[in-house]
Amino acid sequence: MYLKPFSCKQGERFFYAMSKELLDSKDMDRTITRMAHEILEKSRGVERVCLVGIQRGGVYLAKRLAEKIKLIEGRDVPVGALDIALYRDDLNIRKEYPAVRQTDIPFEITGQVVVLVDDVLFTGRSIRAAMDALMDIGRPARIELAVLIDRGHRELPVRADFVGRNIPTSHEENVEVEFLEDGGKDKVVLNQE
Amino acid sequence: MMRKDLNLIIRNGHVIDPSQGIDGKGALLVEGGKIKEVFQDSGFGIQADSTYEIIDAGGLYVLPGLVDMHVHLREPGYEYKETIKTGTMAAVRGGFTSVCCMPNTKPVNDNETVTEFILRKAYAEGACYVYTIGAITKGQKGEELAEMGMMREAGCVAFSDDGLPVMNSLLMRRALEYSKVFGVTIISHAEDLNLSSGGVMNEGPLSLRLGLRGIPVEAEVIAIKRDIELAALTGGRLHIAHVSTAGGVRAIREAKRDGIEVTAEPVRITLPLQRKQYVITIPMQR
Amino acid sequence: MSETGQQLRNKDIVGIKDLSCDEIELILNTAVGFRDVLRRDIKKVPTLRGKTVVNLFFEPSTRTRTSFELAAKRLSTDVINFSVSASSMVKGESLIDTAMTIQALGADIVIIRHSSSGVPHLLARHLNASVINAGDGINEHPTQALLDAFTIMEKYSRIKGLKIAIVGDILHSRVAKSNIYCLRTLGAEVRLIGPPTLIPEGLIDPDIEIFHSMEEGLRDIDVVMMLRIQMERQDRGFFPTTDEYFRFWGLTLERLSLARPGAMVMHPGPMNRGIEIVSAVADSPQSVILEQVTNGIAARMAVLYLLSGRRG
Structure with missing residues (x-):
């Protein structure tokens, strides 16, 4: 446990939030390796399997999984990026809309097994939006879900097929997954708000 | 319009050419249709053979075209x-x-x-x-x-x-x-x-x-x-x-x-x- | 994880003049996502379900109106085309009354084209709904400039430092005005080419180079942006005849060869082939004229999305 300072604009004062590192880079790597094995095991290889990461953390994770699969199986799996901003169910109640990021799925998903990849599974609403977005792109034979962290508190009937870690949390807490590719280092942090 | 074969002497004139700052007694020597020299005197001394046409301006103005x-x-x-x-x-x-x-x-x-x-x-x-x-x-x-x-x-x-x-x-x-x-x-x-x-x-x-x-x-x-x-x-x-x-x-x-x-x-x-x-x-x- | 994107500062887009560099870049980045949508089989997203968009056009337009209409429909809004001849304007209803009526009908976004400069600005002040300027007089046509910038970004991945020539009737062109503001804000080097009658020399930023000769102006250019020559102009003596205009300012293959190899050719349409541009250029691989049309929908979707997304 350590104290992480962050600035708060209203008060010009520093607050101290409680932060706890749940996974370090080695933990993360081991977890991702296991998930890759599980995906291969369930699909019996990579035939018809593709990975689609949800912007942005899911995209990094999907690429990591693909690298592992390549190491294990010696085969490439196609990796795509999916942005769900346009499919969110909270647009009408939000004060401000989210940024629109790129959707880049340069392969056919119709008839394929699409493994949706996200960093944290929380309410399940993002996954609902992601499935709607996928359906507008094609008709997969099956959609599976892989998440690094499942922190509970589902609001929709959504369940992950591949889970890195189950981390029970409270509503006041926030799980943050950081990736090397995003300019930080690999780690999973639990923040107290 | 230019006569390339024209050899001509105009003498005893009053030459005016603002571009050269000339305004006075003068003479012109034309060879092959081009003015070769402008003289600041009457030009009676210019030596030329019989191919040259000679015009005596008789004190009249000689101007550029x-x-x-x-x-x-x-x-x-x-x-x-x-x-x-x-x-x-x-x-x-x-x-x-x-x-x-x-x-x-x-x-x-x-x-x-x-x-x-x-x-x-x-x-x-x-x-x-x-x-x-x-x-x-x-x-x-x-x-x-x-x-x-x-x-x-x-x-x-x-x-x-x-x-x-x-x-x-x-x-x-x-x-x-x-x-x-x-x-x-x-x-x-x-x-x-x-x-x-x-x-x-x-x-x-x-x-x-x-x-x-x-x-x-x-x-x-x-x-x-x-x-x-x-x-x-x-x-x-x-x-x-x-x-x-x-x-x-x-x-x-x-x-x-x-x-x-x-x-x-x-x-x-x-x-x-x-x-x-x-x-x-x-x-x-x- | 409901991260919030960067937002536009104002509820309206009435001119590029009022947008910051960050805001223009936000629109262009957002348009990338919508271009992806337009490339799919199902070119529609549910994003703006329940929103109402009104096309209020006081000037005839097919292209721009259709482009806005499609953009709005692709976002799942309800679109109404408010045609002027059928409206109450002919009954003497004031401009503001007409707009207020449209707002009372439940419009969230009103898209306006008018032959008088400043009308969108006036209505933006009176309406709670967002106003998008689809062309006002000889002032601005902001979404055209945005789609043009987006098209340039697609090819060059940058705008800063590019040499861009705008050719033709600068004086009367709202497209040119918006493009000048937009491209300058994004850091391009802008040149204007055309007869002095159509380039108001004293009124233009001294940093913008003006050329009266195509041969001089097109040298080393990365992008050539042609403007439509409006036929009715010649009656007012801006240039003698379309023949003469073509002779001196028409974009031919020969003139295009003076620009950078592979330079991009743009035109907001509709083109006058044989007056400002020859077919060999308009139909060449260097021409992105049809991409501009497609990108117009993406850029307008981005604008509709971003304006809807700022109620804070």
Whole structure:
């Protein structure tokens, strides 16, 4: 446990939030390796399997999984990026809309097994939006879900097929997954708000 | 036009050449059609063989070929008045080796075809160099710009609706703006047609006594001032044709002092007269 | 994880003049996502379900109106085309009354085209709904500039430092005005080419180079942006004839060869082939004229999305 300072604009004062590192880079790597094995095991290889990461953390994770699969199986799996901003169910109640990021799925998903990849599974609403977005792109034979962290508190009937870690949390807490590719280092942090 | 075989001595003349600062007793030596030397004495001592033609100027002026930038050769269309041949012959007779002909022919020189016709004819039949001035507006009607760019490419050196003013100030503005692309001068026939309408002579006691409708000097002065303002606005190059009023001269002098790109020419036929100002445009034309 | 995107500052887009560099970049980045949508078989997203968009056009327009209409429909809004001849304007209803009526009908976004400069600005002040300027007089046509910038970004991945020539009737072109503001804000080097009658020299930023000759102006250019020559202009003496215009300012293959190899050719349409551009250029691989049309929908979707997304 350590104290992480962050600035708060209203008060010009520093607050101290409680932060706890749940996974370090080695933990993360081991977890991702296991998930890759599980995906291969369930699909019996990579035939018809593709990975689609949800912007942005899911995209990094999907690429990591693909690298592992390549190491294990010696085969490439196609990796795509999916942005769900346009499919969110909270647009009408939000004060401000989210940024629109790129959707880049340069392969056919119709008839394929699409493994949706996200960093944290929380309410399940993002996954609902992601499935709607996928359906507008094609008709997969099956959609599976892989998440690094499942922190509970589902609001929709959504369940992950591949889970890195189950981390029970409270509503006041926030799980943050950081990736090397995003300019930080690999780690999973639990923040107290 | 240049005779390459011409060897000539002109002696005992009064040579004037402003470009060389020469104005005095002198003689010329021409070889192969080109002036080889200008002597600042009577030139009786110049040695030459029998191939040289010798002219004794007898004290008369010897001038560079003059340029008349405002002539009407009338061809095509008004050959009964003048042709390119007769007009250029008259020019040469008067000491002019280059003339610029105004576009009020029939058809009007408002497109490259007419320009090419005049230049081809001048090359074949003309006695001196001919430069064409194209019309500013189609048919000199003062309604739409003529194809200045194409005429410039065909050989026109300036543009004018001479004989008629461009009454529409907006169109005149466009002409001055547009002409900048091609670096050509707009020559203005400065006359307010509403003020001069029906007039045949200078407005004053004499016109009253003769019972003729007069033209006020303002008909020209106002038009000159308008064109000067437009030249200042647009940065176009303006030349005022046949200025005949003191007010016009004053306006031009002031504009030049202010750095506006404007030049002017007097009406030659009024120069020998001693009257203070004349409005000549309409009387001259009719 | 409901991260919030960067937002536009104002509820309206009436001119590029009022947008910051960050805002323009936000729109262009957002348009990338919508371009992806337009490339799919199902070119529609549910994002703006329940929103109402009104096309209020006081000037005839097919292209821009259709483009806005499609953009709005692709976002699942309800679109109404308010045609002027059928409206109350002919009954003497004031402009503001007409707009207020449209707002009372439930419009969230009103897209306006008018022959008088400043009308969108006036209505933006009176309406709570967002106003998008689809062309006002000779002032601005902001979404055209945005789609043009987007099209340039697609090819060059940058705008800063590019040499871009805008050719033709700068004076009357709202497309040119918006493009000048947009491209300058994004850091391009902008040149204007055309007859002096159509380029108001004294009125233009002294940093913008003006050329009267195509041969000089097109040298080393990365992008050539042609403008439509409006036929009715020549009656007012801006240039003598379309023949002469073509001779000196028409974009031919020969003139295009003076630009950088592979330079991009743009035109907001509709084109006058043989007047401002020859078919050989318009139909060449260097021409992106049809991409501009497609990108217009993406850019307008981005604008609709971003304006809807700022109620804070």
